[in-house]
């Protein structure tokens with residue numbers, strides 16, 4: 133079996149995957165796999181979210197599509213109109229699904245759109261019509277110039293073969309997605325450290341964020357401008373400590389990393405001589 137592996141770290145937000153999907157599916161009837169894609173639909177979508185604030189803002193990019201779940205609520209809602217193929221891809225039958233809005237409502241990822249013109253729920257088919265014609269990969273993967281989307285054998289998705297830990301989008305939904313991810317964006321804590329007495333930015337301050345529930349710690353040193361950024365944090369509340377030889381130790385608690393906070397300027401005072 134094969135699936136799409138998405139690496140948001142490689143994504144340039146060029147949206148060529150979106151365009152390729154539209155080129156393949158708009159105005160084209162690929163029955164019995166899919167009717168023409170309706171207006172304002174994005175069977176593959178490049179989502180971009182601003183996180184942090186001010187100069188410490190960052191764009192988090194995640195390309196999403198139907199996750200072709202092994203435990204798919206849309207199949208249950210479809211009452212025979214949604215099925216899984218032998219290759220694992222979940223397909224909405226465009227004849228049987230007419231008028232069935234429950235299919236769209238059942239998807240926790242919001243991956244199913246409702247085509248009012250055709251009175252039909254629609255979504256990504258993994259370009260099953262092309263694969264059936266001998267294509268080696270779906271159109272979106274072919275179009276991606278950055279290898280942010282790759283079409284891989286599911287057997288290759290092992291700890292030994294992966295260059296980053298394998299993840300699934302919203303595993304808490306319990307749908308066991310077939311589409312896989314690496315490098316999904318995670319919260320960060322950013323800010324800067326300075327010495328108000330000397331009126332200077334402080335480089336090489338050891339900044340450590342410790343998760344207040346799990347105790348998991350992450351560290352980084354401030355740069356020449358005093359800037360620091362603790363990345364790839366688990367969501368939650370953190371205690372953030374600041375240590376530099378010759379300066380008073382400082383600790384901030386209950387920093388909410390769920391929102392990738394910019395904790396602005398942190399003041400460190402020199403130890404009394």
Ligand code: SF4
Nearest residue numbers: 198199201204206239
């Ligand atoms: S992502 Fe949504 S539409 Fe796709 S298989 Fe899972 S539940 Fe069904």
Ligand code: SF4
Nearest residue numbers: 143144146147149276
């Ligand atoms: S084509 Fe690739 S790089 Fe461009 S937006 Fe899509 S996933 Fe990102």
